[in-house]
Amino acid sequence: MGQVWSAQDLLLGREVAVKLLRASVPGSTHADELRRRFERESRITARVGHPGLVTVHDAGTDADELYLVMQYVRGTDLADHLAENAPYPWPWAVAVAAQLCPVLAAVHDAGIVHRDLKPRNLMLRHDGTLVALDLGVAAVLGADTTRLTMTGSPVGSPAYMSPEQAMGDAVGPAGDLYSLGVVLYELLTGTVPFEGSSALGTLHRHLHEAPAPLRTTRPDLPPALEALVLWLLAKDPAQRPADANAVYLALAPLLPTPTTAVLTGTGPVSAALCDPTRPFRMPFAPWPDHAPQTPWASSPAAAAAAQPVRAPAPDTRSPDTEGDLLAATVDEARRLLGAGRISQALGLLGSALRTAEARHGVDSPVAAALRRQYGALQPHAGAHRAGATPHRP
Missing domain, CATH: 1.10.510.10 (Transferase(Phosphotransferase) domain 1)
Structure with missing residues (x-):
């Protein structure tokens, strides 16, 4: 039916998706009528305004093509x-x-x-x-x-x-x-x-x-x-x-x-990006920002990503199994990374990090170990998302 392009809104400086629809689609012989219906339906769609619908910013025609300018969804x-x-x-x-x-x-x-x-x-x-x-x-x-x-x-x-x-x-x-x-x-x-x-x-x-x-x-x-x-x-x-x-x-x-x-x-730890149950389990909870980007080069950060991260000994107030759980979490994240499932690996570590910070403190050895591994994965995740195609024709 058409194509979708990633574009930049030059006025507002935001990323948008532009959908191009051929006015003479297969099976239709009335291009003018199609244009009129397109404009009418685009206005109706824009008025619905539900957060579960992609937002329509603009619509119109260009030569033989109809276009929709929409919210870019990641x-x-x-x-x-x-x-x-x-x-x-x-x-x-x-x-x-x-x-x-x-x-x-x-x-x-x-x-x-x-x-x-x-x-x-x-x-x-x-x-x-x-x-x-x-x-x-x-x-x-x-x-x-x-x-x-x-x-x-x-x-x-x-x-x-x-x-x-x-x-x-x-x-x-x-x-x-x-x-x-x-x-x-x-x-x-x-x-x-x-x-x-x-x-x-x-x-x-x-x-x-x-x-x-x-x-x-x-x-x-x-x-x-x-x-x-x-x-x-x-x-x-x-x-x-x-x-x-x-x-x-x-x-x-x-x-x-x-x-x-x-x-x-x-995985042994219950977290993942794009988990559709999260809005029901944690209603209105903020989505945590990603950790600061770690420079990626021939550096200690790069070496940390290439080597297994050994969990520090658990807090003396913690159950004996916590160190094993941490090690299992890191191993599972590395397995997901090796399988190319970068988003899941990052989500797994992110959830474990938030749990460790809440239980032991932001500066605890457990949280520090998870934060190092999380930061080492960030460049991989950024490259993965940059190559993704969030909208499809």
């Missing part, structure tokens, strides 16, 4: 997050869906239907908050999202389309709830519920087949969660939840509380 898209953390912990899936519910409620209250919910259009910031992308673009295309091109491929994402959208019928809020059910199913099983050898084959399965039970592959899932996913995936829109609020109320008993431990799939 983080990882949900598809990559799933790939890095398979099997996805079910509390994470619940937290993602629960964060998306108020976004959909705000969108639907404004008379908008997203029409293209999928993991690539959802991003997790480093603090675990979720942001939905591409609202308005799918709405602008309207019925064109299901029209077939000459190659027989629909414009859109067949794997996430509701049956009514696959048939080319009018799509309402229930269509977005069906797509949410597909996303939840994929997070919990690692695959979408319906997939065919062609777009038409996938759409046919949406229309005529029942999804495989989730607990056959994930017996750890709560029965209530499986029931909710199947409710969302009902073929008849009238048989799905009434609205996004009803979905949230069904998810609420499964959400972590501020008193529960952090839930991750890796």
